[in-house]
Amino acid sequence: FFLLGITTLDILLPVAATVFFWQSSLHPVLLLCIASVQPFFDSSFQNLPCHSSPDSSSNAATMTDASTPSSDQSFVTNPEQWLESLCKREELLCIVIFRGAWCKYDRHYLRKLGEHHQNVMKDDKTQLVAWTSQGAQAAQQADEEWGLTKEFGYDMVLGDETNALANWLKEDEILPSIVTATPEGAHVQDLVPDSDNAYPNGIVMPAMVWYAHHGNLVATWTASCEAPGYGGPKRPDPTDLYEQVLKRKHALDHGSAIMPVHGNELKMCTNDWEVTAANCDVL
Numbered sequence: 001f002f003l004l005g006i007t008t009l010d011i012l013l014p015v016a017a018t019v020f021f022w023q024s025s026l027h028p029v030l031l032l033c034i035a036s037v038q039p040f041f042d043s044s045f046q047n048l049p050c051h052s053s054p055d056s057s058s059n060a061a062t063m064t065d066a067s068t069p070s071s072d073q074s075f076v077t078n079p080e081q082w083l084e085s086l087c088k089r090e091e092l093l094c095i096v097i098f099r100g101a102w103c104k105y106d107r108h109y110l111r112k113l114g115e116h117h118q119n120v121m122k123d124d125k126t127q128l129v130a131w132t133s134q135g136a137q138a139a140q141q142a143d144e145e146w147g148l149t150k151e152f153g154y155d156m157v158l159g160d161e162t163n164a165l166a167n168w169l170k171e172d173e174i175l176p177s178i179v180t181a182t183p184e185g186a187h188v189q190d191l192v193p194d195s196d197n198a199y200p201n202g203i204v205m206p207a208m209v210w211y212a213h214h215g216n217l218v219a220t221w222t223a224s225c226e227a228p229g230y231g232g233p234k235r236p237d238p239t240d241l242y243e244q245v246l247k248r249k250h251a252l253d254h255g256s257a258i259m260p261v262h263g264n265e266l267k268m269c270t271n272d273w274e275v276t277a278a279n280c281d282v283l
Contacts (some may be wrong), residue, residue: 075131075158079165080172087215090127092249097166097178097207100134101142102191105232106206108278109270110142114152116238124246128154133180133204135161166204174217179205179225187230205231208263210241212249219245221263235270236263 074082086093096113098106110130117128130148132139139159148154158165169175180202183189192198210219219241223231241263248258 076160076162076164079168083165083168084215086127086129087211090125091212091214092121092124092126092245093129093211094121094126094245095129095131095165095209097131097133097204098142099186099188099203099206099231100132100192101138101145102134102193103188103232104275105235105270106132106142107146108275109206109235110148110154111146111152112269113238114148114154116242118153120239121242122153129156129158130154131158131160131165133159133161133163133166133199133202135159161200163201163204166207169207169209174209175207175220175222177222178207179222179231181205181225181231186225188232206235208236208241210245210260212245213252216248216252216258217260218248218252218258219261219263233271233275234268237267237269240267 072082074085083095096110098110100106114128117126121128130139130142132142136159139157143149143154143157148157163180166175166178166180170178182202183192183195183199186203186205188203189195192203205225206223208219208221209217212218221236221241223234225231241261244261244266248261251258
């Protein structure tokens, strides 16, 4: 009966009413009482769980929980899609690749680039991203110790030991000359903490890529891994580089074709003297 939506009271109450109707002279009063009581019992039974309908609010809560975005790791799992998404969203995008939290040249250059970002680039809504092959923990260490996000306005400081982003940039010919080396090959084994286990897929040497006008490549730069610096000193001067980026962006804004500039064609900075003078002798 429950499966049919019929309760025991649905059967007994009419039967009782019939019996009392014929056996009692008070049948009009009884019928009135039965009629008034039956809706109460019916409504009570319909509020029991077996009669209740699913609560739509619980489904909504589940959907909200399931749709809550987690930390975006697509720069590891799908770097092409990650980069494409950033380019579509940002008018200007710079990704600067650094060796690791131990490198004094990286510290000096990322802070120098950050200063120019705070003073000039940020006004143009530039998205500034730093990336290292030393891994997520080293990226966090560099960010905290060098003040990249708090002091210099970096939007992201990322680390990935799989080198997925760098590998894709090389394979897609965006940075065809980007270099990956072992700590020994880069002559930094004495500087890298736990060098025997660090960088399971190699150290990605410093590099940079710039996009403007929602996805157009306007500037690139890759360091070599040759003597005497082995990828440490000599980086594109932020002021000179950004001027070239803006020239190409403005040309794109007016519908003109452009050729990306390579950082090695520009003024360089971050030599040994400059780093030492800036008191950046950090291992």
